Amino acid sequence: MTQCVIKATQLDKYFGDLKAIDQLDLAVEKGQIYGFLGPNGCGKTTAIRMLTGLLQPTNGHIEVLGLQLPRDAEQLRTKLGYMTQKFSLYGDLTVYENLNFIASLYSFSSAERRTRIDELLHLYGLDERATQLAASMSGGQRQRLSLAAAVMNKPQILFLDEPTSAVDPQNRRDFWETLFDLSSTGTTILVTTHYMDEAERCHKLAILEAGVKRADGTPKQLMADMDAHVIEVSGAQTRQLKSDLANLPEVLSATQLGAQLRVLVRKDISQPLEFLRTQKFVNRDWQLHQVRPSLEDVFVTCTGQGRQ
Numbered sequence: 001m002t003q004c005v006i007k008a009t010q011l012d013k014y015f016g017d018l019k020a021i022d023q024l025d026l027a028v029e030k031g032q033i034y035g036f037l038g039p040n041g042c043g044k045t046t047a048i049r050m051l052t053g054l055l056q057p058t059n060g061h062i063e064v065l066g067l068q069l070p071r072d073a074e075q076l077r078t079k080l081g082y083m084t085q086k087f088s089l090y091g092d093l094t095v096y097e098n099l100n101f102i103a104s105l106y107s108f109s110s111a112e113r114r115t116r117i118d119e120l121l122h123l124y125g126l127d128e129r130a131t132q133l134a135a136s137m138s139g140g141q142r143q144r145l146s147l148a149a150a151v152m153n154k155p156q157i158l159f160l161d162e163p164t165s166a167v168d169p170q171n172r173r174d175f176w177e178t179l180f181d182l183s184s185t186g187t188t189i190l191v192t193t194h195y196m197d198e199a200e201r202c203h204k205l206a207i208l209e210a211g212v213k214r215a216d217g218t219p220k221q222l223m224a225d226m227d228a229h230v231i232e233v234s235g236a237q238t239r240q241l242k243s244d245l246a247n248l249p250e251v252l253s254a255t256q257l258g259a260q261l262r263v264l265v266r267k268d269i270s271q272p273l274e275f276l277r278t279q280k281f282v283n284r285d286w287q288l289h290q291v292r293p294s295l296e297d298v299f300v301t302c303t304g305q306g307r308q
């Protein structure tokens, strides 16, 4: 039987008049990598801060590892790991000193502390850098140090807020391998990202917009259930087509991808190819094909980003 380790129901968070989170329901199973996707300012960090007990919800109910938040926040502290969006370690301490400082927050004996730090230095490829100042490290190295610090206490749940924003594609891939290693040993991971390739790696995803959860499911489900048809248009001189299509209420978005225009047409249009072909500004020489949705299409459909 699957075990739900994060449960949130009807969660609201107001900052003054701003409703940053609006009736959020969430259920995350043990060992899952659960992605939070959404435009800037949609409430991802706010949601994470509430789920870690750092921020009190205005309304709603949160249960993490069977404990209630915010009431049991102190009890949960040692069971969670949190890698914040900004590098939050000390630039003027070395890698070893930073890890030693984090370790001092937990109840390790000095022998356990040394063993755990050595283990992490090795696991995250930092052994050679133990005496380097954190400020002088590259984005990818800092990210590995932040992850090492976040998993110091072998957390049951790891929260990662845009962990790969300053990292090149190869380092991102390597980073995700470490996340799968952690997940395979039962660590539950909640990760926010703006990268579609990362979102696709998650077991499950929630897409937020203006504090509201617009979709929730496996990447495969989300693509299968998407509320739009995807049509690719190719041919000469299609640049003007983008703005012509933007005036049609049936078209959710039109985006240039290389030589093609990718058009999202509302799902209630039963013959989307026919619908586009019969528009007076659509040239007969252009080729139109219906294709399978991508996660980016789902994102655009859910958040209305294509209309901006």
Ligand SMILES: Nc1ncnc2c1ncn2[C@@H]1O[C@H](COP(=O)(O)OP(=O)(O)OP(=O)(O)O)[C@@H](O)[C@H]1O
Pocket: 015, 018, 020, 038, 039, 040, 041, 042, 043, 044, 045, 046, 047, 085
């Ligand atoms: N402490 C605060 N006081 C007032 N407003 C806040 C506070 N924290 C967040 N907000 C507002 O709440 C909204 C959600 O912010 P949040 O940081 O959760 O978004 P996000 O999805 O994490 O954004 P990003 O992708 O840019 O990191 C934003 O409008 C933000 O300005």
